[in-house]
Amino acid sequence: xxxxxxxxxxxxxxxxxxxxxxxxxxxxxxxxxxxxxxxxxxxxxxxxxxxxxxxxxxxxxxxxxxxxxxxxxxxxxxxxxxxxxxxxxxxxxxxxxxxxxxxxxxxxxxxxxxxxxxxxxxxxxxxxxxxxxxxxxxxxxxxxxxxxxxxxxxxxxxxxxx
Amino acid sequence: xxxxxxxxxxxxxxxxxxxxxxxxxxxxxxxxxxxxxxxxxxxxxxxxxxxxxxxxxxxxxxxxxxxxxxxxxxxxxxxxxxxxxxxxxxxxxxxxxxxxxxxxxxxxxxxxxxxxxxxxxxxxxxxxxxxxxxxxxxxxxxxxxxxxxxxxxxxxxxxxxxxxxxxxxxxxxxxxxxxxxxxxxxxxxxxxxxxxxxxxxxxxxxxxxxxxxxxxxxxxxxxxxxxxxxxxxxxxxxxxxxxxxxxxxxxxxxxxxxxxxxxxxxxxxxxxxxxxxxxxxxxxxxxxxxxxxxxxxxxxxxxxxxxxxxxxxxxxxxxxxxxxxxxxxxxxxxxxxxxxxxxxxxxxxxxxxxxxxxxxxxxxxxxxxxxxxxxxxxxxxxxxxxxxxxxxxxxxxxxxxxxxxxxxxxxxxxxxxxxxxxxxxxxxxxxxxxxxxxxxxxxxxxxxxxxxxxxxxxxxxxxxxxxxxxxxxxxxxxxxxxxxxxxxxxxxxxxxxxxxxxxxxxxxxxxxxxxxxxxxxxxxxxxxxxxxxxxxxxxxxxxxxxxxxxxxxxxxxxxxxxxxxxxxxxxxxxxxxxxxxxxxxxxxxxxxxxxxxxxxxxxxxxxxxxxxxxxxxxxxxxxxxxxxxxxxxxxxxxxxxxxxxxxxxxxxxxxxxxxxxxxxxxxxxxxxxxxxxxxxxxxxxxxxxxxxxxxxxxxxxxxxxxxxxxxxxxxxxxxxxxxxxxxxxxxxxxxxxxxxxxxxxxxxxxxxxxxxxxxxxxxxxxxxxxx
Numbered sequence: 001x002x003x004x005x006x007x008x009x010x011x012x013x014x015x016x017x018x019x020x021x022x023x024x025x026x027x028x029x030x031x032x033x034x035x036x037x038x039x040x041x042x043x044x045x046x047x048x049x050x051x052x053x054x055x056x057x058x059x060x061x062x063x064x065x066x067x068x069x070x071x072x073x074x075x076x077x078x079x080x081x082x083x084x085x086x087x088x089x090x091x092x093x094x095x096x097x098x099x100x101x102x103x104x105x106x107x108x109x110x111x112x113x114x115x116x117x118x119x120x121x122x123x124x125x126x127x128x129x130x131x132x133x134x135x136x137x138x139x140x141x142x143x144x145x146x147x148x149x150x151x152x153x154x155x156x157x158x159x160x161x162x
Numbered sequence: 163x164x165x166x167x168x169x170x171x172x173x174x175x176x177x178x179x180x181x182x183x184x185x186x187x188x189x190x191x192x193x194x195x196x197x198x199x200x201x202x203x204x205x206x207x208x209x210x211x212x213x214x215x216x217x218x219x220x221x222x223x224x225x226x227x228x229x230x231x232x233x234x235x236x237x238x239x240x241x242x243x244x245x246x247x248x249x250x251x252x253x254x255x256x257x258x259x260x261x262x263x264x265x266x267x268x269x270x271x272x273x274x275x276x277x278x279x280x281x282x283x284x285x286x287x288x289x290x291x292x293x294x295x296x297x298x299x300x301x302x303x304x305x306x307x308x309x310x311x312x313x314x315x316x317x318x319x320x321x322x323x324x325x326x327x328x329x330x331x332x333x334x335x336x337x338x339x340x341x342x343x344x345x346x347x348x349x350x351x352x353x354x355x356x357x358x359x360x361x362x363x364x365x366x367x368x369x370x371x372x373x374x375x376x377x378x379x380x381x382x383x384x385x386x387x388x389x390x391x392x393x394x395x396x397x398x399x400x401x402x403x404x405x406x407x408x409x410x411x412x413x414x415x416x417x418x419x420x421x422x423x424x425x426x427x428x429x430x431x432x433x434x435x436x437x438x439x440x441x442x443x444x445x446x447x448x449x450x451x452x453x454x455x456x457x458x459x460x461x462x463x464x465x466x467x468x469x470x471x472x473x474x475x476x477x478x479x480x481x482x483x484x485x486x487x488x489x490x491x492x493x494x495x496x497x498x499x500x501x502x503x504x505x506x507x508x509x510x511x512x513x514x515x516x517x518x519x520x521x522x523x524x525x526x527x528x529x530x531x532x533x534x535x536x537x538x539x540x541x542x543x544x545x546x547x548x549x550x551x552x553x554x555x556x557x558x559x560x561x562x563x564x565x566x567x568x569x570x571x572x573x574x575x576x577x578x579x580x581x582x583x584x585x586x587x588x589x590x591x592x593x594x595x596x597x598x599x600x601x602x603x604x605x606x607x608x609x610x611x612x613x614x615x616x617x618x619x620x621x622x623x624x625x626x627x628x629x630x631x632x633x634x635x636x637x638x639x640x641x642x643x644x645x646x647x648x649x650x651x652x653x654x655x656x657x658x659x660x661x662x663x664x665x666x667x668x669x670x671x672x673x674x675x676x677x678x679x680x681x682x683x684x685x686x687x688x689x690x691x692x693x694x695x696x697x698x699x700x701x702x703x704x705x706x707x708x709x710x711x712x713x714x715x716x717x718x719x720x721x722x723x724x725x726x727x728x729x730x731x732x733x734x735x736x737x738x739x740x741x742x743x744x745x746x747x748x749x750x751x752x753x754x755x756x757x758x759x760x761x762x763x764x765x766x767x768x769x770x771x772x773x774x775x776x777x778x779x780x781x782x783x784x785x786x787x788x789x790x791x792x793x794x795x796x797x798x799x800x801x802x803x804x805x806x807x808x809x810x811x812x813x814x815x816x817x818x819x820x821x822x823x824x825x826x827x828x829x830x831x832x833x834x835x836x837x838x839x840x841x842x843x844x845x846x847x848x849x850x851x852x853x854x855x856x857x858x859x860x861x862x863x864x865x866x867x868x869x870x871x872x873x874x875x876x877x878x879x880x881x882x883x884x885x886x887x888x889x890x891x892x893x894x895x896x897x898x899x900x901x902x903x904x905x906x907x908x909x910x911x912x913x914x915x916x917x918x919x920x921x922x923x924x925x926x927x928x929x930x931x932x933x
Contacts, residue, residue: 018269019269019270019271020263020265020269020270020271020272021263021271021272021275022263022272035254041257054252081214082214082256082259082261082277083254083256083257083259084256084257085210085214085256085257085258085259086257086258087216087258087279097520097524098323098327099323099327099648099651099652100322100323100652101319101322101323103178108216110210110214110215110216111215111216111217112180112216113180113216114178114179114180115281116178116318116319116322118322120531122528122531135280135281135318136318136319136321136322137279137280137281137283137318137319138258138280138283138318139258139279139280139281140257140258141258158521158525159521159522159524159525159528160525160528162566
């Protein structure tokens with residue numbers, strides 16, 4: 001269900017991927033390209049998705065993605081793939097403490113990656129037991145199930161897990 | 163940017179990011195060939211592909227063309243399009259995947275859609291800015307694309323840790339170079355320490371000799387007391403002398419090195435603090451104040467600890483272990499080897515125990531920070547906790563974390579309490595082994611004679627105790643060195659930062675400054691190619707008062723920062739009395755420049771000291787006159803100690819308006835030719851504002867003034883008003899002139915503020931009308 005900020009619109013069907021690869025909707029009588037932002041990216045990824053225009057103003061709020069019509073849902077899901085993307089850690093290869101930073105070398109689903117966190121910044125626990133790590137540049141790394149990782153990764157993570 | 167800074171950025175990227183420190187040269191020349199020989203203006207790396215896998219795609223912008231180069235294994239695919247076909251550029255942020263969209267005609271497929279992580283964002287933002295400015299018909303100043311790329315990719319790590327760690331030896335040598343001025347004393351301290359170590363080896367040896375040469379023979383009746391008496395007393399005297407000299411050496415070493423370490427720490431603190439005074443404001447906006455304070459205080463203290471004790475202890479432990487091994491194997495090869503061979507293993511054991519403890523401490527530290535988080539959250543916010551009646555929940559939250567951390571600390575206690583007895587048991591085990599091996603040899607088995615004298619055996623037993631301390635120190639060596647190099651690194655990081663604003667050797671002084679201020683096509687950006695000031699020009703006559711108006715983030719404060727030369731312009735010229743500020747003596751110029759800020763900063767000390775901060779020799783008559791002119795005299799008289807009242811750290815004992823009036827008195831006394839008022843009255847109530855305004859009017863008289871204000875009413879006295887928007891000077895003129903501009907920015911702002919301050923009754927009817 002979408003609640004549009006513009007009146008007299010029926011936005012339910014009006015979400016589509018344009019030729020330019022952007023997500024489009026109808027707003028105030030015109031076609032507007034929008035960018036989806038999940039309000040609850042970790043606990044409720046399928047609910048409350050804010051659709052924002054070029055000036056970062058909300059043009060509509062999707063309260064429940066599942067309630068959308070199939071084509072709109074598909075278009076939104078496609079757009080959310082990129083907007084909601086984070087790297088997913090599969091194994092920890094090394095952790096090295098330095099003076100101000102901590103360097104993690106990891107294998108992610110997207111490939112091998114080396115990143116740094118501040119030494120006094122700790123992985124954040126999400127509901128459901130997964131971990132979220134934020135590096136100095138702001139990139140996010142998700143660790144779905146720390147307990148199911150290989151022994152070496154678990155050992156390297158020992159200090160960061162409860 | 164200096165070559166040194168560029169090299170440092172390259173090192174950071176190579177060490178910490180999995181990507182090249184610059185676009186590979188062969189790739190760049192291939193791209194330049196494809197875009198008809200144009201040179202690349204800017205480039206960036208898109209590190210995610212369409213399927214959101216980590217990949218290597220380069221985006222390069224030339225003067226006429228844009229090239230996208232996809233690298234996959236050994237294959238390179240280059241695609242180009244003309245910049246003229248670009249209609250819009252979008253940079254869409256995501257959680258970790260940002261998208262740069264280069265759009266052509268509406269409804270057509272995008273010209274380019276590049277996905278990249280936040281690590282590449284600054285480099286991409288530069289390209290976004292360049293293309294966007296081009297669409298608006300503006301050109302961006304030419305920069306070296308390699309420098310801009312490596313600067314933007316290295317920035318996130320560099321801002322957290324400015325230098326690449328790892329080369330500990332060079333850091334250590336650099337630290338030890340601070341001992342050079344004291345090398346005579348260091349040599350003597352070391353000599354004392356060596357003497358101390360060697361002397362410690364003597365008493366056990368002499369004890370063995372006494373047993374073999376005196377006690378044994380006399381008890382066995384092979385020698386008489388008279389025969390050995392003088393030898394025995396000489397040996398005892400030698401033991402006494404060894405102890406005495408040993409303590410003398412210990413005293414000399416401790417005292418010398420403790421004092422010397424203190425000198426080095428002082429030298430470092432002096433150098434560090436002096437360097438901090440010279441560094442530009444841009445440095446302070448990057449670094450956390452707390453982190454800088456600990457560098458001057460606790461890091462230098464840690465280095466004292468290392469230079470006074472750690473450094474010598476570690477060197478001596480090594481000497482002592484080698485000395486013991488030599489003496490023991492010399493006394494008896496078999497027993498000596500039994501004692502020395504396990505030593506390296508014991509050292510390793512201590513080392514690995516240390517590593518295990520590090521991990522445990524890290525875990526405990528993380529959980530401890532959760533406890534302190536709750537405390538530092540709720541205590542200052544107690545009013546909110548109580549207002550929402552959440553005391554029970556806060557108590558439970560704290561209790562859970564408190565129990566959690568206790569468990570962690572107990573885990574640490576379990577480990578270390580088990581370790582030390584185990585280590586001691588291992589050493590004692592060696593002792594037992596020595597007994598087992600030595601006993602048959604001391605006693606003989608009835609047929610063969612004894613091959614080991616009881617004296618040598620006793621010496622052995624005494625030497626064995628001496629192993630424990632150096633094993634402990636060597637095991638902890640890694641930790642001691644680590645602590646010292648970390649602290650040294652943090653200090654050298656500051657010392658190696660170069661001030662960005664420096665005076666030329668032939669800097670001139672203006673005596674006196676008249677106060678003419680000219681901006682000629684000034685362009686400025688804090689980092690990358692993004693400009694905060696996009697070509698501002700104006701000429702302000704001496705004694706003129708200028709009001710600076712505009713939305714927040716428009717660049718008003720940056721204009722005043724450039725005038726005070728806290729930063730140097732990236733393009734154009736800022737001049738005072740017709741002279742470029744870059745060729746002026748900055749110190750001298752700032753003496754004739756005053757500032758009153760929104761949140762005035764008072765130093766710990768008396769009110770009087772604060773008023774004469776810029777002019778420490780001012781007499782009390784001048785101080786009182788300045789205070790009267792600043793409308794501060796009256797409230798100062800009501801303070802318990804008058805002008806000599808201590809204001810506490812940052813002046814926290816005074817109200818905002820009172821602090822502001824003291825800072826105005828400070829500016830009046832300083833008597834500057836050019837005055838900057840940055841939101842001087844925005845954080846006080848209307849009545850106080852009225853008092854401050856009166857003080858400001860007196861302060862402004864006869865000076866060139868730049869006043870930044872949100873409330874336009876405070877700018878009534880301004881001769882001219884400059885409206886700054888998005889880094890540009892969009893309107894300028896007197897208040898009536900600006901009001902006369904239809905749909906002008908100033909007029910709109912003025913009407914908006916008029917509406918906000920409309921009488922209450924009117925306000926209510928509007929509200930009533932709506933509902």
